[in-house]
Structure formats: structure tokens, C-alpha cells
Amino acid sequence: MSEKTIQFCYYESPIGPLLLIGSDRCLHAVSFPLDGQAIPAESLWRENLASFDEVRRELDAYFDGKLERFTVPYLLKGSSFQLSVWRMLCTIPYGSVMSYGEVARRVGKPKGAQAVGMANHANPLPIIIPCHRVIGADGSMVGFAGGLEIKRWLLAHEGISPDQINHPGQMGFDF
Known part of the structure; x- marks a missing residue:
């Protein structure tokens, strides 16, 4: 398959079937179940499980509690602001949370909390x-493209309890 052919596979996760989209060399998108x-995959895409071996191994390790940071190659397309937010998100440690306002401050837009939320929503x-x-x-x-139930599950999986979320200032938070 050529690099330009969009490929996909489904990954059965504890939060439902994830659609992985990419090329021979890198991941382009992960879509939550609806x-x-x-x-559903687009009709012109080609299913190719082998192209996602590394992604599936890392997702297995993450969901098994053995991986805290992903290293799979990926391709991001977005505005310069979106890219800066997405790079910043990768620095939030496993098992920790940060406020939208703090992310905005760290990317040089101290009044941009709402814009950070929009960038998060567009995260591919x-x-x-x-x-x-x-x-x-x-x-x-607040806010999550996959729905708040999945967000709660992912945070709980990383050791953040709902009680901690509703009481900022406890261990694991970075405001």
C-alpha cells in the first residue's frame, strides 16, 4: 500500500471499539465509539491491521497499566495554536490533571482557556x-469529545478518583 493510502483498523479497548486511522508510517487519528x-470507516480507506501493530501494542500496555507515555509515530495537522496545545498536553504526567487555564498560560495565551478547550475538542x-x-x-x-463517562474512566484508570476531580488542590493536580 502506498503512503498516501489511508488505512484503518479497529482496536477493542475497555472503553469500546476505537477506530485507528493512519498510513504505513504513522497514526493520524483515533476515534472513540459513538x-x-x-x-464506521470511510469507503476509500483500506483495512490493514499490520500497519497498527505498534499502536495496538502501546494501547494494550496503556490499558494494562504498564505504559504512561506513548511513543508511536503520528502525524498532526492543525493550526499553530492547536499544535502548541497538543504538545503541551503531552507534558501532563500520567495520573495528573491540569486546568484549561493553566494549559493556556503555559502556551503563552493566559486568557485562552476557552481556545484550549476548542483545541482539545479538535485533538485527533x-x-x-x-x-x-x-x-x-x-x-x-468538563468537555471531552469521547464523552464525560469515557473521560472519567480514563482518569480513574490513571488513578485519579472522581472525589479528587471535584476537590482541586489534592495530590496529582497541577493548577
């Missing part, structure tokens, strides 16, 4: 680029 069902690689680790300044669980 209402528990896998997102959730889990790999951990947008689930971003919460409201008051510790509230």
Missing part, C-alpha cells in the same frame, strides 16, 4: 495526546 458502537489523537487530563479550574469535569 453510543458504544465503532465509528485522544489517549495518545492526553486531552482527558485537562479539567475545569474549579476541578470540574
Whole structure:
């Protein structure tokens, strides 16, 4: 298959079937299930499980609690602001959370919390680029493209309890 051919496979995860999209060399997107069902692949894409061996190994390790940072090659396309936010998200440690406002401050846009939320929503690689680790300044669980139930599950998987989310200032938080 050529580099330009979009390939896909489904990955059965504890949060439902994830659609992995990419090329021979890198991951382009991860799509959460919708209402528990896998997102359908586009008709021109080609299913190729082997192209996603490394991604599937790392996802297995993450869901087994043995991987805290992904190293798979990926391709990101977005505005310069989105790219800066996504790079920042990759620095939030496993098992920690950060507020939208703090992410905005760290990317040089101290009043850009809402723009950070929009960049998070556009993140093509959730889990790999951990947008689930971003919460409201008051510790509230807000916004997530995969739905708040999946966000809660991912945070709990990383050792962040719902009680901690609603009470900022406890261990694991970086405001």
C-alpha cells in the first residue's frame, strides 16, 4: 500500500471499539465509539491491521497499566495554536490533571482557556495526546469529545478518583 493510502483498523479497548486511522508510517487519528458502537470507516480507506501493530501494542500496555507515555509515530495537522496545545498536553504526567487555564498560560495565551478547550475538542489523537487530563479550574469535569463517562474512566484508570476531580488542590493536580 502506498503512503498516501489511508488505512484503518479497529482496536477493542475497555472503553469500546476505537477506530485507528493512519498510513504505513504513522497514526493520524483515533476515534472513540459513538453510543458504544465503532465509528464506521470511510469507503476509500483500506483495512490493514499490520500497519497498527505498534499502536495496538502501546494501547494494550496503556490499558494494562504498564505504559504512561506513548511513543508511536503520528502525524498532526492543525493550526499553530492547536499544535502548541497538543504538545503541551503531552507534558501532563500520567495520573495528573491540569486546568484549561493553566494549559493556556503555559502556551503563552493566559486568557485562552476557552481556545484550549476548542483545541482539545479538535485533538485527533485522544489517549495518545492526553486531552482527558485537562479539567475545569474549579476541578470540574468538563468537555471531552469521547464523552464525560469515557473521560472519567480514563482518569480513574490513571488513578485519579472522581472525589479528587471535584476537590482541586489534592495530590496529582497541577493548577
